Amino acid sequence: MFKILIVEDEEKIRVELQNLLNRYGYEALTLDDFHEVDQQILRIQPHLVLLDINLPEMDGYMICRSLRQQSSIPILMVTSRSSDLDELMSMSLGADDFITKPYNVQILLAHIQAVLKRAYPQDQGRLLEVNGVTLDLSKGCVLHENQSVELTKNEIRILWLLMRKQGTIVSRDEIMTDLWQSEEFVDDNTLTVNINRLRRKLESIGVSPDYLSTKRGLGYRI
Template sequence: MANIFIIEDDSKIRTELHTLLTKYGHTCSFSDEFEQVVSIVLTQNPDLVLLDINLPMFDGYHICREIRLSSNVPIIMVTSRNSDMDELMSMHLGADDFVTKPYNTQILLARINSLLKRTYSNDHTNTLTHKGVTLDLSKSIVSYDSQTAELTKNELRILHLLMAHTGSIVTRDEIMNDLWQSDEFVDDNTLTVNINRLRRKLESIGVMDYLVTRRGQGYLV
């Protein structure tokens, strides 16, 4: 389960990638603010970036180079241009892999999973940290100021989704869709129960007002 940032100006392709990746347990985010996309990526700190070469404002080469100045996040270049020079340029600028369109979705998934495994296989813990709160995905534990609380599978997925999109509102539909991927039955009432339980667990370790409700919109941390 990884957080993948999609940089793609074609909304149809973005939607298709989002549907594909969430189906296989990943969380996805994107932005169409291409002038600011580098800073957005660095702020969200994803596990992997899918980066198209042909983009408005700045091309994928420029964005790849700018990301590499501050981050070693795995980058897969995705493009309809099929030439050795494009692939060579991508690798030279720090991309980790190169995929041409149209691509076989299963091959793309295999490339993504292989790169994630290569990059993170030596990590003994898989953690996210935000505002002093640390989420240990491997142990299903949230900690703050030397205090810890165990989370259920649903609580873990909810908090992971919110922490993977820090500063951005995640809608109730997006959360329920993510929970559905784990084969859990989740309706609107079930989500409310899980959110309330997660809040109480955070409060039990001294984390107050961490999970913010935006009425009619969703939640954020």
């Protein structure tokens, strides 16, 4: 799954963008501290940065220039100013693309997809493999030993979270919080139903029943 970092100082826009990108299958992260943004980005190492130009402390131009001196992380510049100079400045500093607010959501998603496709031509960010089990986000299915089964949106997010944290116990609260962030309604009973259904689907393609284990009172682990 592609990890996209949103660098936007307006909280309402930041939250809306995060929810949107999560719904479309990305892992959307945000910053709420705008001190040394360039160093924060380098520590997080996202697949793509959505970088607003108008920021406190360091503006987007300074951050873009600093990143390009240290990294090739793809950068999509975002601005509320519609002058050609902003676009020219952004591209000359090494940004990969540029979009002006207010933007059409589908156009923004198309820009993001285009930048990611250029930067990661093998689309490796859409596949996640752990111990012989592969989650294919582009097709919404899980594969094991030449067999596959389709998953629901909730099942995909649960399996993706557990696979990313392989070897670590993930609490029920953490899983439910992740599902809430994607605007999926889930309560304790719903989560149990989803976990049990996911287990049955994994077993239907030959995955060991022990692959997704329950740690009573703690959570789940792969």
